[in-house]
Amino acid sequence: xxxxxxTELLRVDPNVIRxxxxxxxxxxxxxxxxTNLEKGVKILQAETPIAFPTETVYGLGASALSTPAVKxxxxxxxxxxxxxxxxxxxxxxxxxxxxxxxxxxxxxxxxLIEKFxxxxxxxxxxxPENTNISxxxxxxxxTFAVRMPSNPIARxxxxxxxxxxxxxxxxxxxxxxxxxxSHVYHxxxxxxxxxxxxGPCDVGVESTVVDGLTDPPMLLRPGGVSxxxxxxxGGERWQNIQLAKASADKNEKVRTPGMKYKHYSPRAPVALxxxxxxxxxxxxxxxxxxxxxxxxVAVLTSRAFGEPVVQAVQEHCQDVTVLSLGxxxxxxxxxxxxxxxxxxxxxxxxxxxxxxxxxxxxxxxMNRLKKAASTxxx
Ligand code: TXA
Ligand code: MG
Numbered sequence: 001x002x003x004x005x006x007t008e009l010l011r012v013d014p015n016v017i018r019x020x021x022x023x024x025x026x027x028x029x030x031x032x033x034x035t036n037l038e039k040g041v042k043i044l045q046a047e048t049p050i051a052f053p054t055e056t057v058y059g060l061g062a063s064a065l066s067t068p069a070v071k072x073x074x075x076x077x078x079x080x081x082x083x084x085x086x087x088x089x090x091x092x093x094x095x096x097x098x099x100x101x102x103x104x105x106x107x108x109x110x111x112l113i114e115k116f117x118x119x120x121x122x123x124x125x126x127x128p129e130n131t132n133i134s135x136x137x138x139x140x141x142x143t144f145a146v147r148m149p150s151n152p153i154a155r156x157x158x159x160x161x162x163x164x165x166x167x168x169x170x171x172x173x174x175x176x177x178x179x180x181x182s183h184v185y186h187x188x189x190x191x192x193x194x195x196x197x198x199g200p201c202d203v204g205v206e207s208t209v210v211d212g213l214t215d216p217p218m219l220l221r222p223g224g225v226s227x228x229x230x231x232x233x234g235g236e237r238w239q240n241i242q243l244a245k246a247s248a249d250k251n252e253k254v255r256t257p258g259m260k261y262k263h264y265s266p267r268a269p270v271a272l273x274x275x276x277x278x279x280x281x282x283x284x285x286x287x288x289x290x291x292x293x294x295x296x297v298a299v300l301t302s303r304a305f306g307e308p309v310v311q312a313v314q315e316h317c318q319d320v321t322v323l324s325l326g327x328x329x330x331x332x333x334x335x336x337x338x339x340x341x342x343x344x345x346x347x348x349x350x351x352x353x354x355x356x357x358x359x360x361x362x363x364x365x366m367n368r369l370k371k372a373a374s375t376x377x378x
Contacts, residue, residue, distance in 0.1 A: 007189045009181060010036040012053075012198045017152035019159075021118065024091040026156045036196060037153070041161040043194055049073045051170040051184045052157055053198035054088075054149040056120045056206050056224050057177040057337070058184050059167035060192065061088065061157070063134075065098075070136040070166050076191040079173045085137050085166040086122050086145040086207070090159035095146060098164050103128045108212040108237050115233040118150035120207040120224025137166045147207050153198040169206060170195075176264045176337040176344075176372065179204050183341055204334035205364045216240040222364040224333075264337070264372040266344035266351060268298075272373035274355040274366075276304035283352060284312040286377060293317060294349035300325050300339055302332050305354040313352065321346065325354075329361025336365060340372060 012033045019026035028034045043050050047069035049062035060077060062069035064087040074081055089095045092113070095105075105113070109123050124143040127133060138144050146164075149155055158165055169177035172187040181197035188195075208223035210230065219227060219241055230238050271286060273279055287293070297317040299310055302325045314320050323339050325332045343351055353369055356362045370376060 004190055005193055007185065007192055007195060009185060009195050009197050010039065012036050012153050012196045014053075014152040014198055017156055019152050019155050022091075024093045025159050026152065028156060033153075037156055037160060040157050040194060040196055044069075044157070044161050044163055044165070047072070049076055049192055050194040050196065051178075051181075051188065051192060052154055052196040053151050053181070053201060054154040054167075055151040055201060056149075056203045057179055057201055058170040058181065058195075059088065059149075059154065059165075060170035060184075060188070061154075061165035061167035064137045064164045064166040065132050065134060067134040067136050070134045073166060073168065074136070076188055077168060077171070077173050079168060081136075082139050083168075084139045084141055084145065085168050086147055086209075087133070087137065088154065088158055088165045088167050089146060089148050090155045091148065092117070094158070094162065094164065095148075098162070099128070099131075099133065099144075099146070100125070101128055106212060108217065111233060111235045112210070112212075112230065112238070116225050116229075118148040118155060120147070120150075120203050122147040122207045122209040122221075122223075124209070124211045124213055124220075126213065134166070143211070143213060145209060151198065151201075153196060157196075174263065174265050176266065176340045176368075177206060179334070179337050183338070186341075200334075200338070202334065204336055204338070205361075205368060208364070210241070212237070216242050218242050218244050220244045222367050224364070226360045227363055228360055264340070264368050266340050266348075266372065268344055268348040268351050269374040270340075270351045270353060270369075270372045271375045271377060272353050272355055272369050273305075273377050275378055276354060279305060279354070280308045280312050282377060283309050284315070286352075286375075287313060287316045287350075290350075295319055296346070296348045297321070297350045297352060298323065298343035298346070298348045300343070300351065300353045302354050302356050303327055309354075317350075321348070329356070329365070332356060332365050333361045336368060 203224040208225040209221040
């Protein structure tokens with residue numbers, strides 16, 4: 001893809017859209033938002049990717065049914081060609097009409113779809129015979145990943161175009177996922193024609209990916225819907241859900257192909273402190289091992305890191321920036337990528353991050369932090 005096209009940033013306001021859960025089309029007040037959505041639809045119809053907000057992170061979407069469109073996504077992001085994409089749909093009706101034809105959605109997913117769609121849950125379905133889904137999107141898997149976003153901008157774009165959109169996160173490959181239009185602009189400026197700016201994302205981490213086609217069912221990626229919620233609302237068969245292992249070898253054919261790649265990496269090294277007890281002395285010891293001593297250091301705190309930890313860093317390092325990720329799981333999820341980007345922009349020598357326990361939102365947060373970290377201190 002050409003790298004010198006002009007990237008337009010257009011504002012859209014999710015509040016002028018009404019899109020009830022079971023509806024197939026939105027109601028949108030005549031507005032700048034509607035005009036800008038229509039511009040987006042035109043570009044998608046021309047098989048070109050655009051960026052737009054979802055409730056999780058910003059996505060870079062293009063028709064899942066067109067190989068040139070999907071190749072445009074991989075090129076803009078510089079994404080490895082063997083990492084398959086999630087297809088985004090606006091309604092179950094559209095999923096059946098455009099992708100499934102005569103096949104039906106396996107029963108195991110019914111309670112989850114009923115509870116979590118539209119929303120941050122991605123499911124795997126078998127690729128139907130004679131499918132029209134581009135092979136660039138599924139990259140040889142016998143399944144495809146699909147979700148219905150709840151963000152009214154994303155969902156309206158898909159409904160108005162009636163095009164199922166393959167959409168990875170709209171970051172340059174390996175960088176933290178974008179949760180604001182400015183993050184997308186920073187990474188993809190000059191590489192895509194349009195970014196719809198709908199403000200900051202609510203959830204802040206990507207969707208949960210589950211595979212109900214295996215026995216037991218698998219959690220392939222923790223995300224916006226927690227494991228506890230899946231167990232609570234999924235019914236009997238989801239009680240036994242297993243976690244996919246967190247990493248895979250370079251040559252392994254894996255069920256979550258994304259697992260083997262570098263992810264969420266700021267330029268500065270990230271040190272993740274898993275266990276919050278006695279963090280003051282452990283942080284001290286860690287920093288004193290560096291030669292030379294890092295000068296510009298960011299400390300991202302959440303629940304346990306207090307003033308003593310900050311002072312321990314300040315004893316060694318000249319220029320210390322402290323940011324609070326928040327205290328609730330929802331806040332920490334929402335702020336995580338934006339704060340990693342913010343401190344990285346400031347050119348830190350080191351980013352020290354406080355870990356949280358891996359329950360509820362903590363599982364997705366720690367999954368992202370472990371991938372971002374160059375050092376994990378237990
Ligand atoms: O929240 C989200 O899911 C965001 C927004 C834009 O919707 N999208 C997103 O896409 O995170 P991406 O491409 O960054 O992550 C897709 C993940 C990857 O880990 C990929 O390996 C996995 O889904 N995946 C896609 N198709 C798969 C399949 N058939 N089998 C197993 N894993 C699959
Ligand atoms: Mg991604």
